[in-house]
Amino acid sequence: MKEQSTANLLLGLFVIIVSVAMYQVAETFEGDARDRAFPQLLLILAVVIGVALITREFWKTKKLFALSWSLPFSRRQVSIIIVSSIYPIAAFWLGFYSSAFLFLTIFPWIILKTAPGVSQLDREREGLRSFIMGMASAGLFVGFLYVSFWHLLRILFPQGIWV
């Protein structure tokens, strides 16, 4: 709950800062006032919402010093976000189909969670089973994508290092 309040406070502050900055950007538009009117009106509204969010959180929490400043992300979550964000960019270097195959095979295997209390042997067996399943489903899925996009829709994707 405290984490949510902190996050809301930070969100309110972030909205205000970004909105003010974007308002200044809108001021630099080359056209006349009508080009700026709609986005600037929206940005003013965003500032109002940001202020309302902050005010509400202060009102709700009462004790400011009770706020917690930790963010609700575990190390596992952060690594999933980072790899998921890198994959779309890496696809342009590795080629779409090959990167998809690698991503689908390796990533679910790496993040596999085993139940606590499972023996090392069982864990290794489950890992191997997961890897083989991942590779098989990756092969099928990438094959489906290849047939759909390349043969049926005639859409070309970057081939990266394979050119």
Add this chain to the structure above:
Amino acid sequence: MEALTFLNAAFFGVVGLAAGIFVGAVPGLNAAIGIALLLPFTFTMDPTVSLIFLGAIFTGGIYGGAITAIIANVPGAPSNIATCFDGYPMAQKGQAQEAIYSATIAHATGGVFGVIALLLLAPPLAELALKFGPAESFWTYMFGLTIVASLAPGALLKGVLACIFGLLLSTVGLSPVTGIPRFTFGAGDLVGGVNLIAALLGFFGFAQGILLLEADQAVQEAKFRPRSGVFTIVFGNIFLRMYALVLGSATIGLIIGILPGAGASVAALVAYAEAKNFSRHRQKFGTGIPEGVVAPEAANSACVGGDLIPTLTLGIPGSPAAAVMMGGLIVHGLVPGPALFTDHASITYNFMYGMLIAQLLLIPMGCFGATLVARTLNVRPAILGAAILVLSVFGAYAATSHISGVMVMLSCGLVTYLWIKLDIPVAPAVLGLILGKGIEDSFMTSLQLGDASGSVFAYFFTRPIAVVLILLCVASFAASLFLEYRVQKKSTGMKVA
């Protein structure tokens, strides 16, 4: 429709329905995500075939979760939550097959009811919308925006914030007034605006993929073995004994569907509650009776037809799935509104007939494919999540043939992921992005016309249809505030308890 197009439509209708049922059955996915992910496959399709395909995903997506709700007490989508109440107890009593067949037949019947209502009500509403000038269009869009609170129950401020984000995204690109570039930051690829498909894939696909990867867990074993002869008994039971319940629930679903904001999940819950209130054996609800499955399924299915009425005629999507569906229309150059019923009448009517056939096809596909659908629970979420990420990347590139599409998808996906963590609803942002251009265009044109006619105020506020629309906006916004107040009050009460 030509023979080849008809065959294509039939094929893609069946494929779309199967894909929709799959998407609906998988916990964490829903009709909106299904439509967004499969939208790139429609690029080269004939618009009619494409719309039938997307409509079939919509239909299947609302239904699919009923099977997993009954077999494993896991509603695949929010629209099937009420189906769990009696469906799962029926399965525990060894009547899973009866429950699934009841749900399927009720769903198909409710769906047919909804689509017939769409066929009857949409044309006159579109005719009325033809009388709209820019001021009326502006107020219609504003009416669409008042549903934000309904899309974000208990989080009105954050819902409005998300909507503003979507509206701001719609301003990226050339200004409709003088054609100067806005918020492009020198990127030539953004001059044409934010690509809608790439953004939708980010909002619905990429973020959901990460969540599935995070929530990776051991798969559930779900098995279902059908017996012969059950279908005829259930079919007779529904049409001879429960026809009034089906019709009543479908009517509730239709009305709730037409109202912007309240979607299939609300329709199913209200229909379940009403079925219980009007039943002579209300104490049996929750113990596993077919009526408890029939009512919510007939309602959530009729909701689809109702949902499409304001979407097709006024360009106001009533639910996230309808918003993505609207994106599909726009991608194919079909701007939702009265023009759909005049300039593109054949496409629109073929789409609606296609929806009707899709509802009927649900019966064989749902009843006899239930064994396969039950197996969706055996799919590991991480593999599904990774596949969704890959599909989002492929779709975003296919939509733009440029890295910019992937970047837009990635940015929207990461923003959405953060929003989910901060309890910010994503549906209002999609609504803002889709309605944004229309709002700005109609607002600017109204200003110019009002100026030319002598009074901007009179042009905006005194035209008869505009007055009605303003009153509707006020009523809808007041209802939203009331809803927000009730949700806040309920959550405070729960915390105290």
